Amino acid sequence: MISTYVEALGEIDSQLENITFLETLINYGRCFRIMTVYSHPLYYEIAFSFVDAKKQVDLFERFIKKYSKIEVRRFLDIGCGPSLQLREIARRGYEAVGLDLSFEMLEYLKSRAKEEGLKVETAQADMTNFKLREKVDFAFIMMGTISCIESNEKFLRHLDSVADALKSGGLYLIENFRLDWASKDFFGSQSWTMERNGIQVKTTYNIELQNALTQMLKETIKLEVNDHDKQLVFEESGNMKMIFPQELLALVEWNNKFEFIGWFERSRMKKLAKTNRDNLIILRRK
Numbered sequence: 001m002i003s004t005y006v007e008a009l010g011e012i013d014s015q016l017e018n019i020t021f022l023e024t025l026i027n028y029g030r031c032f033r034i035m036t037v038y039s040h041p042l043y044y045e046i047a048f049s050f051v052d053a054k055k056q057v058d059l060f061e062r063f064i065k066k067y068s069k070i071e072v073r074r075f076l077d078i079g080c081g082p083s084l085q086l087r088e089i090a091r092r093g094y095e096a097v098g099l100d101l102s103f104e105m106l107e108y109l110k111s112r113a114k115e116e117g118l119k120v121e122t123a124q125a126d127m128t129n130f131k132l133r134e135k136v137d138f139a140f141i142m143m144g145t146i147s148c149i150e151s152n153e154k155f156l157r158h159l160d161s162v163a164d165a166l167k168s169g170g171l172y173l174i175e176n177f178r179l180d181w182a183s184k185d186f187f188g189s190q191s192w193t194m195e196r197n198g199i200q201v202k203t204t205y206n207i208e209l210q211n212a213l214t215q216m217l218k219e220t221i222k223l224e225v226n227d228h229d230k231q232l233v234f235e236e237s238g239n240m241k242m243i244f245p246q247e248l249l250a251l252v253e254w255n256n257k258f259e260f261i262g263w264f265e266r267s268r269m270k271k272l273a274k275t276n277r278d279n280l281i282i283l284r285r286k
């Protein structure tokens with residue numbers, strides 16, 4: 001049975017309790033943000049359809065074999081979106097749980113899984129404040145989604161939530177943390193076009209500096225869609241706080257619930273020799 005596994009819905013709901021005019025505007029802004037690109041899962045999935053989920057899950061299994069202290073039966077994808085990875089995980093006979101703020105993403109994931117006869121459970125919650133009813137053995141967050149966290153305080157709350165959801169000895173895999181802050185093409189735009197079943201999606205992704213003192217960055221993603229006779233454009237921007245590599249280590253140590261296993265290349269189990277946009281970080285729950 002597909003069900004929702006969240007006890008506490010998280011800060012979106014709790015913020016609504018003592019609401020002020022300013023908070024109303026902030027919440028509206030947040031909702032508006034997720035009503036755009038992330039409310040159109042099919043176009044999002046096409047935009048990122050270059051991902052090879054089989055290879056990624058093969059790599060998860062290799063990390064588990066080498067670094068997990070527990071047997072893995074149940075996986076959690078945080079900020080899962082349409083999660084090609086969870087569908088692959090369910091195909092391999094594991095239990096799969098997807099957590100996301102976006103209702104549309106979760107509905108899309110469930111219906112695509114159901115079409116294949118797969119079971120994927122979902123939880124609509126904020127990754128900086130959630131509590132699952134049943135613990136998982138392995139958690140992961142892909143595609144730089146960790147950068148949606150807007151402050152160190154929220155990052156620590158995120159680690160607390162993941163620590164609460166993950167069994168002792170289990171791994172937390174983070175893909176594409178912003179380690180490449182010193183590279184010359186860190187700021188600026190990237191653009192690519194993907195096509196499926198006659199639907200063409202051009203994606204433009206941009207990062208700019210907001211404030212060097214507070215380490216705030218502005219991220220913008222734009223999808224230009226040509227869906228048969230329809231031309232559609234979705235765009236959204238969000239602020240994020242840059243967390244430098246050594247700052248990350250200090251935050252993990254401060255949180256004190258994970259061991260830092262290492263930073264690795266994105267596509268193989270090899271420790272990074274220098275910073276790279278494509279990377280994996282492995283933490284292990286104490």
Ligand SMILES: C[S@@+](CC[C@H](N)C(=O)[O-])C[C@H]1O[C@@H](n2cnc3c(N)ncnc32)[C@H](O)[C@@H]1O
Nearest residue numbers: 038079080081100101102126127142143145148
């Ligand atoms: C960059 S997409 C990644 C989707 C998918 N994991 C992938 O690799 O393609 C980011 C996802 O995180 C979700 N998201 C953003 N902020 C979130 C938050 N605070 N809590 C939970 N999900 C969030 C969005 O709705 C979106 O589905």
